[in-house]
Amino acid sequence: MTRTRFMRLDEWIGFAILALVIFVLLPAALDDFRLNLFGKYLTYAFVAIGLVLCWGAGGILSLGQGVFFGLGGYCMAMFLKLEASTPENTAIQSTPGIPDFMDWNQLTALPAWWEPFYSLPFTLLAVIMVPVLLAGFIGFAMFSRRVGGVYFAIITQAIAAIMTILIIGQQGFTGGVNGITDLRTLHGWDIRTNEAKTTLYFVNGVLLFACLFIAQYIRKSKLGRVLIAMRDQEDRVRFSGYDVANFKVFIFCVGAAMAGMGGAMFTLQVGFMSPTLVGIVPSIEMVIFCAVGGRLSILGAVYGALLVNWSKTVLSESFPELWLFGLGGLFIAVVMFFPNGLAGIYNDYVEPHIKALFGRGKPERSDEVAAPAVETPPSGGPAQPTARPAAQIPPAGTPAQ
Amino acid sequence: MSDDNHLKNNPNSSGPSRRAVLAGGTALTASLFAPKFLQAADFPTAEVNTTGLAVTDDTVTIGILHSITGTMAISETGSVQAEKLAIDQINAQGGILGRKIEYIQEDGASDWPTFAEKARKLLVNDKVASVMGCWTSASRKAVLPVFEQNNGFLYYPTFYEGLEQSPNVIYTGQEATQQIIAGLDWVVRERGAESFYLLGSDYIWPRTSNKIARKHIEDFLGLKVVGEEYYPLGHTQFNSVINKIRLRKPDVIYAIVVGGSNVAFYKQLKAAGIDMTQEDPLLLTISVTEDEIRGIGGENIEGAYACMKYFQSLDNPNNIAFVKAFKEMWGEDMVIGDVTQAAYLGPWLWKAAVEKAGSFDVDKVREASPGIELQSAPEGYVRIHENHHLWSKTRVGKAQADGQYEVVFETAELVEPDPFPEGYQ
Numbered sequence: 045m046t047r048t049r050f051m052r053l054d055e056w057i058g059f060a061i062l063a064l065v066i067f068v069l070l071p072a073a074l075d076d077f078r079l080n081l082f083g084k085y086l087t088y089a090f091v092a093i094g095l096v097l098c099w100g101a102g103g104i105l106s107l108g109q110g111v112f113f114g115l116g117g118y119c120m121a122m123f124l125k126l127e128a129s130t131p132e133n134t135a136i137q138s139t140p141g142i143p144d145f146m147d148w149n150q151l152t153a154l155p156a157w158w159e160p161f162y163s164l165p166f167t168l169l170a171v172i173m174v175p176v177l178l179a180g181f182i183g184f185a186m187f188s189r190r191v192g193g194v195y196f197a198i199i200t201q202a203i204a205a206i207m208t209i210l211i212i213g214q215q216g217f218t219g220g221v222n223g224i225t226d227l228r229t230l231h232g233w234d235i236r237t238n239e240a241k242t243t244l245y246f247v248n249g250v251l252l253f254a255c256l257f258i259a260q261y262i263r264k265s266k267l268g269r270v271l272i273a274m275r276d277q278e279d280r281v282r283f284s285g286y287d288v289a290n291f292k293v294f295i296f297c298v299g300a301a302m303a304g305m306g307g308a309m310f311t312l313q314v315g316f317m318s319p320t321l322v323g324i325v326p327s328i329e330m331v332i333f334c335a336v337g338g339r340l341s342i343l344g345a346v347y348g349a350l351l352v353n354w355s356k357t358v359l360s361e362s363f364p365e366l367w368l369f370g371l372g373g374l375f376i377a378v379v380m381f382f383p384n385g386l387a388g389i390y391n392d393y394v395e396p397h398i399k400a401l402f403g404r405g406k407p408e409r410s411d412e413v414a415a416p417a418v419e420t421p422p423s424g425g426p427a428q429p430t431a432r433p434a435a436q437i438p439p440a441g442t443p444a445q
Numbered sequence: 446m447s448d449d450n451h452l453k454n455n456p457n458s459s460g461p462s463r464r465a466v467l468a469g470g471t472a473l474t475a476s477l478f479a480p481k482f483l484q485a486a487d488f489p490t491a492e493v494n495t496t497g498l499a500v501t502d503d504t505v506t507i508g509i510l511h512s513i514t515g516t517m518a519i520s521e522t523g524s525v526q527a528e529k530l531a532i533d534q535i536n537a538q539g540g541i542l543g544r545k546i547e548y549i550q551e552d553g554a555s556d557w558p559t560f561a562e563k564a565r566k567l568l569v570n571d572k573v574a575s576v577m578g579c580w581t582s583a584s585r586k587a588v589l590p591v592f593e594q595n596n597g598f599l600y601y602p603t604f605y606e607g608l609e610q611s612p613n614v615i616y617t618g619q620e621a622t623q624q625i626i627a628g629l630d631w632v633v634r635e636r637g638a639e640s641f642y643l644l645g646s647d648y649i650w651p652r653t654s655n656k657i658a659r660k661h662i663e664d665f666l667g668l669k670v671v672g673e674e675y676y677p678l679g680h681t682q683f684n685s686v687i688n689k690i691r692l693r694k695p696d697v698i699y700a701i702v703v704g705g706s707n708v709a710f711y712k713q714l715k716a717a718g719i720d721m722t723q724e725d726p727l728l729l730t731i732s733v734t735e736d737e738i739r740g741i742g743g744e745n746i747e748g749a750y751a752c753m754k755y756f757q758s759l760d761n762p763n764n765i766a767f768v769k770a771f772k773e774m775w776g777e778d779m780v781i782g783d784v785t786q787a788a789y790l791g792p793w794l795w796k797a798a799v800e801k802a803g804s805f806d807v808d809k810v811r812e813a814s815p816g817i818e819l820q821s822a823p824e825g826y827v828r829i830h831e832n833h834h835l836w837s838k839t840r841v842g843k844a845q846a847d848g849q850y851e852v853v854f855e856t857a858e859l860v861e862p863d864p865f866p867e868g869y870q
Binding site: 075076077080081084136144145148149150209212213215220221222223225226227228236314315316318320321357360361364365367368 | 513514550552557563565569583587589594606608647648652656
C-alpha cells in the first residue's frame, strides 16, 4: 500500500523545474550582482530544507537553526580569515600574522583552537561536524528526556541567544559584533571577483540539490514514514517499539548539517560572517522562509527562501522607510490564507488544473505535501480518500505536538 | 602635560582656499555660496566622468546608506537628515560642477549583511558617485571590502575606534585619540583627577577606546586606573558596578556605554545617590550626545561631562545657521548631536573635493581629498588629513538639565587625527 519509489513522475518534474530555475533561468536573466544575491538567498534554502525535515516531517520545531547556520559559517570564515591574515597583509599590527580583530583585542598569539582551521579539509569537515555534534548533544539531552514541542522550541531559542552572547562577549576570539570580515581568498582563489561569485553560485546550487535529494530520500524511506508517524502520534510509535528519541536526534542532526553547509556557502558568497546571523531573529526568519514555502514541501522551502528574501530586497529598495510593513503583511497573509504556504497554493489551486489538463485519474492525494492523515489515519477512523489534503493537515500555527 | 605630543598645531590654515568656493556668508546656508556658479557646460560629462558613474549633463547621483529601520534607526536618522539637508543646500547653490545632486537612499536595516548587500547594489547597479553612510563599526567593516573591491567612495560620520585607513573612505568623525586624549588631559589639568574607573559596552569601539585611555592615563599621565569593566550591548543592570565605584572611589568615571544601556546606567547612577553635579566622582563620557540625552533625560545626566568635537550649543555663525536650517527642515524639537554634524560635513567635503579635482572619478576625488578644507563647518574649520580623517578640535561639554551641553573647554588648535597611534597599541 505504501509507495517506496524514490520519486514519482510529478516529483521529478518539480525537481527539474527547480533545476531549470536555478541553473538556467536565474543565471540567464540576472546580472552578476543580482545573481550573487540569489546565491545568498539560496544559502537560506539549506536551512529551510532542514526545517522541512525536522518540523514538517518530524514535528520538531527548532527556533535555533541560526546557530547551526552560524557555526558552519564561522568555521568557513575562520579558515578564510587565517588565509587572509598573512604577515604581509597584517604588517601594520602589533602582532602580524594573526587576524586583525585579535590584534585589536590585545591577543598576541593565535589561540590553539584556531590552529586546525589552517587546513581546508579540516574546515570542510568542521562545517558539517561542528553543527552536527552540537545538534546531537542538544538532541540527546532533550529528546531522551522527552522534552518536545513548545519546550524544545523555547530551548533552541535560548541556545540561539546564548550563542550570540558568547560570540559577542568573546570578541578577541570571534570578532565580536563586527564578526569575521574582510575575507579574500580560498586557497589562493580570490572569492571577491564576479567570476568567483558566479562559480560559487553554481557550487551552491549543486550542493542544494544534493541536500534536496537526501531530503527526498529520507522522506521516502521507512525513516521518513516513522518520522511522520512520530509527529502525529508519538506514543503509538513508541509503543510499537521504536526508539523515538534516536529518530528525533538523527533528523535534528541532518537539519543542523544542512544549515551548516548553508552557513559556509553564505560566508563564501557574502564575504563575512557575523553574530547577526546566529541570534533569535534570523533563526525565526528561517522558520518563516520554511512556513512561507510550505513546511511540508522541500521544494516549497526553497521557493519560500527565495521569495521572502527577494521580497525583502525589492521592497526595501523601493520603499526604504515602509518595507518592513510590506514584509509583515506578506507573512500575515500567508499564515492566514495559505497555512501550507506556496506548496499549499500549488496543491490546492494549480495541481488540480494540471491533473484536469492531462485528464488522468491519478490518485487524489499528493505527497508533495506529505499529508499525514492519509498515510497514517491519526484517530483510527477511516481515511477519507476524497478529502483535500489541506483540510487534513494540522494548521501551521500548531505544528508541534 | 603631554599635550604637545598629540595636539599638533594646524600649521597653515590661512589664505583663500583653492577655488574660493567656501568663503563669505549667507543667512540660510551658513556662509556657503559660490562666488560664481559653475556651469555644467564648462565640465562636459565625458570629461568629469570617465569611469561610468551615474553622472548626466545635469545630475549626479550619490547613495545614502543608513539604518532607518531596526535598533540603530534611532541613532542613524539624524545622520540621514543632516545629509539630506546638506544635499538640498548644495543644490540650492547650483549643485556640483553645475549638476544637481540626486540621491538613492537604501536601508541597512541595522543588519550588517544587509549593509554589504545594499552597498554593492549602490556601487554596482546604481553606479553612485559616492556614498554617505554607515554608523556602527560593524556596518562599516561589512561594507569596506565592497567599497575597496568596486572602488566606491564612502563618507563615514561616526566617531570610532580608529585602527583603519581605507583609501575608499573619508572618516568625518573623530578617531579614538582625537576624542579621548584631550578630554583626559583636561580633566587632569582642570579638575586634578588622579584615579579613573573605565567602563563600557562590550564591543570593539569601547574596548579600543578604553585601551587608549588606559595607556594614556598610566603611561603618559602616570596616574591610576582602578577598574575596567564591560557589559553586553543592551545590558540594563549596573548596580554591581555602581557599588564597586562607590567602594573604590575613583575621581573620574570614564563611561563608554552605548544605546539603550545608557538610559539604565545614568538612571541607576542617580538613584544610587551619585550626584554628578557634585563631581565626586566626576563622570566623563565619549558616548553620550544630545541625541542620547533625549532618551536618558536631561535631569538624569545633568553635570556629566562629554568629550566630543561638536555640541549643538556651539556659538559661532556657521553653527547658528546650521541649527536654524536643520530645525526648519526637520522640526523645531530636533536635537543635533556630534555624529549628525559630522554627517552634514560629508556632502560638503565631497563637493569641495570634486570641484578641486574637476572630476567625479573616484581616483581623482581621492587624490584631491587630502588638504580639502571647510571654513563653513558648524564645528568650525576642518581639513582632511592625508590619512583620510579630519583635523578638528576636541571639546568638553557639561550636560545641562535641558538636554544641551555647555561647552567648558576646547583645544586651542586642531587635533591631528592618528588612527594608528604609536605607544597606544
